[in-house]
Amino acid sequence: MSGGLTFLDRPNSYIGRSVPRPNARRLLEGRGTFVDDVAVPRLAHVAFLRSPVAHARIAALHTAAASAMPGVLAVVDGPALARVCAPWVGVLGHFKGLRSAPQHALAVDRVTWVGEPFCAVVARSRPEAEDALAAIRADLEPLPAVVDMETALDPGTPPIHPELGDNLAFERRLEVGDVEGAFRDAALVVEETFGFGRHTGVCLEPRAILADWNAADGLLTVHHSFQAPHMMQDILAKHLALPEGAVRVICRDVGGSFGIKVHIYPDEMATCALALMLRRPVKFVADRLESFTSDIHARDHRVTARMAFSAEGDILALDMDDLTGIGPYSVYPRTSAVEANQVVNLTGGPYRHGAYRARARVVLQNKAPTCQYRAVGHPIATMVAEGLLDLGAARLGLDPAAIRLRNVIPDDAYPCAGVSGIRLEKLSHQAALAKLLAMMDYDALRAEQAALRREGVHRGIGLSVFIEITNPSAAFYGVGGARISAQDGCTIRLDPQGGVVAAISVTEQGQGTEAVIAQVVATATGVPLGMVRVVSGDTQATPYGGGTWASRGAGIGGEAAWQAGKALRANVTAVAAAILQARAETLDIREGAIVDAATGVERMSLAELGRIAYFRPDTLPAGVQPEFVVTRHYVPKDYPFAFTNGVQASSVEVDVETGFVRLLGHWCVEDCGTVLNPLLVDEQIRGGIVQGLGGALFEHCLYDSEGQLLNGSMADYLVPMAGEMPDIAVAHVVSATASSEIGAKGAGEAGTAGAPAAVVNAINDALRPLGARVSRQPVTPETILEALGAI
């Protein structure tokens, strides 16, 4: 690093400081710009007719009455829309054998889940569009619905897509080491079947898109509540047969995403196609029922697994079988096989056993499609290993903390490979566990638990060690043929007054992307943080990149910003050196001024340099051409993913009369490498934990045996609210990645990855003396009372 300084040593380093987000003020004053806030002339509104049944043939659609309704501009069915928008198939080349069927923006022949759109009404207002929907008569001929994933592969179950022959979309098997031998020779084998209910993201801002086709300009401008604008641009161009340059995607404020807003949705593609067809702007904003029936769902896994132990408590082998239902189509373009694949990659990943067998089967069913939602696969993988580990510890008479400390891959063993073959650069399980146990005062909690038990109070403590996939390289999607950028870029421009504008291709959905990019840019360039303006979320205004997902914003976008900032500093310093007749290496930029690097004495302000460079370049020495715009890109190359690790603990009290669980405390120690902004990362981890607790205790997309969604409102689908949630203590261990100079890894999945296992283990710890245990999420009061035999 230049001058022998690391970024932490730089005199004006903002890295690692708890800086409030510069862009948060507009949100606090209600002055953000979400898609539904964008005003354009001649805006039309679309509402979609959605399937009321899980599977049916569309025999006829009678739309004449709807077309004649007040305010209606167009009624468009699947075949008409298909003439403008080409269908897609959600498969990837590196998922060998993954199959799906062509999916249309509006269903053409059949509807395949409750909520699938199959006709659109465009009107001058949304109420008028909805009024007209009610006037459409659809003749739907019922088809057999495949609802239960457990029977989806039975020979008697009809295939949802006859051309596929059966309902198996994908299968993966992995076997490492002598699994049979390990189980044969084990002192103890424990087995459990774990259930993971379907849940969904419940972003507070529903999915929203506004597509504006300006035929005269040849430009489709799309305002989108979305995480990956360049991916959307590429896909819109491909499926609407437009040149890439004719599509501009803008993602301003996004009201929560969590992976929900990174997929291709039929209704959103249809909205863009309708804008082309009608040659005017068209807006779609999902209402809450539409969100529940058409946002991607996630999880819905059943895992049967067993773990072999030595008498001393060493894990010898892990064997697991995962079955997951993904709905009628694999979602485009990331596919719906990734969660199961990650369960195979991650299960048991923190531990040093050498034998592992896994099978994952991904089946089609007539429910809402599932795809990647925050912490894809992680909470499942973590629950399986951590649940089995607690079962083993109890049978062997070992403390749950002790058995984890005994089995984790030691901190001095890295770099190494995990049992599934994942490459691990540097993890810190031992340090994280030690820090967590001290932070929560584990021994005192155990003593309190024992004392209260004698009074009939049933408390439990649960631990959860996890690993997390972050900073994905092209290995995630690109190698499989998906046109999803793995690299990101940052362009920084020095303006005449000495401020900079940084355009970055990673995106902001509230996690603080723009804030950490500003911190990195300020540190790298020497410009005060208050004079850094960050631009993101616009395909015409930023370098090309992947956006924000899979915990890549800080680690990948941050490194691109760092490299761009360093390069700009070098360019600026060189011009200053020419003016000041000094050697460039004797100068630095600090707090907006060119200074003598050794003494810190100001030689010239950036504003003065900007004045000369932009307005009086005639006074510059001959041959000096200022280049005050710099772009740099970054993609991780050393490792396919930057794995991180962490450990969580949960303390609960179970009311054995009612089955209610009270969350008393929650702790997390995680290692995301360099912490760019503790204030932001800590609350992001807390938010992730709360999402994990929601999935573990409350959230469940309930379907009946006909494939009808039973809880399509926020009154019926329970999400974690402030009253039920505990205070959450967060701390860090720092193992920076050597793959980049800033050393940051991701942190977005960590909370959700580990929280379910921690709380479910805590509940089982409370129930253990009563001879009961739970293994099916969400763990509702009813589940607990059933386990206790009370109902």
Added chain:
Amino acid sequence: MEREHAVAFTLNGERVACRPAARTHLGDLLRAEFGLTGVHLGCEHGVCGACTILVDGRATRSCLMLAVQANGTVVETIEGLTERGAVADLQDAFHVRNALQCGYCTPGMLVTAAELLAEEAAPGREAIRAAIGGNYCRCTGYHAIVDAIAAVAEGRAAREGGGA
């Protein structure tokens, strides 16, 4: 054609009049007619709390109130509360404590917090959690929001104590 009704009320300190359709809810009216896009619609079932505003000084779900019911009332949204500085200390505390991420819940959360602190000068963490228990936030873990509201309560108490 839908029936419209004449409605007049005080909105962020201004007297306004309009003719909403009978079925229009107040949240839609405030956004569409008056451009008050700080009113965020999250569920339109009265559950999520994002659209919370003040009506006659009470925290109210604007999605659960018909526009015509606003007739004769005093309505304040985040825009108006911001302009008159009524929630300035809460906004500062939310900012400093990072008690928001995507910001979609934030206007409703601030209105609810303002009502709480107007009624109870020194709420404990449990009372704060109970008070914001009807405002859904998917991004934060609520912890920072509780911290921020608690800090404002302490700050107001200190200021009042010092001024007495």
